[in-house]
Amino acid sequence: QSALTQPASVSGSPGQSITISCTGTSSDVGGYNYVSWYQQHPGKAPKLMIFEVSYRPSGVPDRFSGSKSGNTASLTISGLQAEDEADYYCSSYTGSSTYVVFGGGTKLTVL
């Protein structure tokens, strides 16, 4: 069982918006603004899409956005495109000797 809880799957049609949640505790997600989101296509390495809850690295489309409320962080993808179909993982700094924890991953299907 992963430290952070994500839905196993979400789906949406092209052009729609979807949101993926990531629930932790006050020791990780709720305690720090250090939540990241990674996108992973099959057989590929993870790619950083969001860091520090809501910041996008250079080159990541602004269709991707992040937010946090309490112990739950969220990744929203607007204007879904076929290329967005992938697995998405959240992570959070914990500040303890564990340092960083990941979510179980969410498979996004673009219908």
Added chain:
Amino acid sequence: QITLKESGPTLVKPTQTLTLTCSFSGFSLSTSGVSVGWIRQPPGKTLEWLALIYWDDDKRYSPSLKSRLTITKDTSKNQVVLTMSNMDPVDTATYYCAHSYSWRPPFTFDPWGQGTLVTVSS
């Protein structure tokens, strides 16, 4: 452009020690604040952070695997090496190394290497 690439054996036997090398370019591990981490992913499962080394040779390990892990760096060769002892079939996974910028939050990995699949079997 920062790139990383993992190398090492694809098959190890139970109880053996695994040694993986991360060769990188586009940055120096002697630059203040920079770090390199190792993360693994068993087939079909989620990511698990293993270890991280900072520019100043400070090291961090996953508490659950600390007794089995050693991370070192060779700044002159632009390499980071991870060793994991007493390998078990449950350690079968794709092992990634990844870079972390000094100005980003801790343990924020970008970019990642392509990964190397390690199978533990007799």
